[in-house]
Amino acid sequence: xxxxxxxxxxxxxxxxxxxxxxxxxxxxxxxxxxxxxxxxxxxxxxxxxxxxxxxxxxxxxxxxxxxxxxxxxxxxxxxxxxxxxxxxxxxxxxxxxxxxxxxxxxxxxxxxxxxxxxxxxxxxxxxxxxxxxxxxxxxxxxxxxxxxxxxxxxxxxxxxxxxxxxxxxxxxxxxxxxxxxxxxxxxxxxxxxxxxxxxxxxxxxxxxxxxxxxxxxxxxxxxxxxxxxxxxxxxxxxxxxxxxxxxxxxxxxxxxxxxxxxxxxxxxxxxxxxxxxxxxxxxxxxxxxxxxxxxxxxxxxxxxxxxxxxxxxxxxxxxxxxxxxxxxxxxxxxxxxxxxxxxxxxxxxxxxxxxxxxxxxxxxxxxxxxxxxxxxxxxxxxxxxxxxxxxxxxxxxxxxxxxxxxxxxxxxxxxxx
Ligand SMILES: Cc1cc2nc3c(=O)[nH]c(=O)nc-3n(C[C@H](O)[C@H](O)[C@H](O)COP(=O)(O)OP(=O)(O)OC[C@H]3O[C@@H](n4cnc5c(N)ncnc54)[C@H](O)[C@@H]3O)c2cc1C
Numbered sequence: 001x002x003x004x005x006x007x008x009x010x011x012x013x014x015x016x017x018x019x020x021x022x023x024x025x026x027x028x029x030x031x032x033x034x035x036x037x038x039x040x041x042x043x044x045x046x047x048x049x050x051x052x053x054x055x056x057x058x059x060x061x062x063x064x065x066x067x068x069x070x071x072x073x074x075x076x077x078x079x080x081x082x083x084x085x086x087x088x089x090x091x092x093x094x095x096x097x098x099x100x101x102x103x104x105x106x107x108x109x110x111x112x113x114x115x116x117x118x119x120x121x122x123x124x125x126x127x128x129x130x131x132x133x134x135x136x137x138x139x140x141x142x143x144x145x146x147x148x149x150x151x152x153x154x155x156x157x158x159x160x161x162x163x164x165x166x167x168x169x170x171x172x173x174x175x176x177x178x179x180x181x182x183x184x185x186x187x188x189x190x191x192x193x194x195x196x197x198x199x200x201x202x203x204x205x206x207x208x209x210x211x212x213x214x215x216x217x218x219x220x221x222x223x224x225x226x227x228x229x230x231x232x233x234x235x236x237x238x239x240x241x242x243x244x245x246x247x248x249x250x251x252x253x254x255x256x257x258x259x260x261x262x263x264x265x266x267x268x269x270x271x272x273x274x275x276x277x278x279x280x281x282x283x284x285x286x287x288x289x290x291x292x293x294x295x296x297x298x299x300x301x302x303x304x305x306x307x308x309x310x311x312x313x314x315x316x317x318x319x320x321x322x323x324x325x326x327x328x329x330x331x332x333x334x335x336x337x338x339x340x341x342x343x344x345x346x347x348x349x350x351x352x353x354x355x356x357x358x359x360x361x362x363x364x365x366x367x368x369x370x371x372x373x374x375x376x377x378x379x380x381x382x383x384x385x386x387x388x389x390x391x392x393x394x395x396x397x398x399x400x401x402x403x404x405x406x407x408x409x410x411x412x413x414x415x416x417x
Pocket of ligand 1: 011032033034041044127163334338
């Protein structure tokens with residue numbers, strides 16, 4: 001059997017999923033991650049669709065899948081998504097979710113479970129600062145502490161601002177998507193009974209004039225558990241919770257909010273929505289949030305054209321996930337795609353170890369599939385980004401402001417009949 005030593009740069013979702021799979025298949029793998037604690041990471045919930053779950057089953061041991069499902073909230077147990085206007089009036093519903101195989105899980109819970117599956121092959125507090133090749137052509141990485149590590153295959157799973165992809169492509173592989181997101185979490189029990197009833201057991205979205213948007217996600221890994229196995233649960237969310245994401249177009253005003261922290265940041269977000277004519281009802285979920293949970297992040301996006309992704313010749317250095325197809329969270333598919341990349345790379349690397357192809361052929365096959373996957377999720381995520389940005393034009397603002405009350409009134413009449 002051909003042995004392949006792999007170094008993975010980045011222990012986020014994709015890097016850990018890949019390393020768990022490689023370890024399980026007997027590969028020699030090392031993950032270098034700059035964070036010193038896997039739970040010290042931001043983010044709200046991650047949606048894993050049926051394809052991402054199927055990929056995970058190929059990567060992690062069955063007991064990890066079981067713990068993951070016991071810590072996830074099932075979409076099929078939720079009411080259909082809702083769309084509201086900025087006064088909190090219902091505009092319409094999304095499709096029924098009864099048949100949806102998708103699950104939602106806290107990003108921190110998911111990352112912790114994957115890190116457990118990688119065990120001692122995960123090295124925390126290791127920042128990669130440079131990469132190159134040894135005289136024999138094998139890749140090597142340089143760490144901030146000056147140490148040098150060699151391998152047969154180097155995989156950049158180092159996220160949207162990837163050092164590895166930049167090295168391969170000769171420049172950045174993604175650019176700001178012109179939207180800044182702010183997220184926080186609010187326990188359902190902290191909301192007024194009226195607002196709790198309005199939001200219900202579902203996720204929802206408000207898109208209003210001048211590019212202001214609000215996503216409210218419902219997460220309940222206990223009440224809506226995918227797998228009712230309390231002993232296996234590792235969820236950090238222990239009661240019904242609304243996880244919200246506010247979005248504003250990039251501007252000097254948005255930038256000034258982005259620099260704030262905690263209660264000051266929350267107050268500035270609320271003040272901005274109020275100045276833009278939002279009613280108090282849709283703002284309650286933010287007003288009652290734990291200020292310590294509020295964070296800001298800039299959306300980054302790669303090109304949505306498959307041929308623009310991974311624009312380098314296949315070789316002993318490759319990349320996956322956001323490092324190649326950085327995706328705004330507007331489609332909830334970035335983490336799932338990184339996991340599917342990991343499963344695909346593992347499949348192709350097994351062809352190398354059983355002698356049926358060379359390493360560069362395996363990498364080339366993997367990158368071809370990743371381009372298609374990346375393009376698919378970017379097209380979907382950018383649809384919402386473009387919609388939000390369109391409401392920030394003079395025409396878009398007028399259309400949104402006039403159409404929303406009409407749709408809400410018609411919807412109200414229909415429901416009363
Ligand atoms: C803080 C954060 C919160 C997020 N929250 C959500 C969310 O709530 N919902 C959602 O749908 N998507 C969210 N995303 C995006 C989603 O998690 C990504 O699409 C998905 O994780 C892609 O996985 P990835 O492995 O490619 O990158 P990531 O999961 O971003 O992992 C990249 C990892 O590489 C590490 N790294 C970077 N540079 C170096 C270096 N030089 N040396 C060593 N390590 C390095 C980083 O510390 C990070 O852990 C979030 C991303 C981040 C970073």
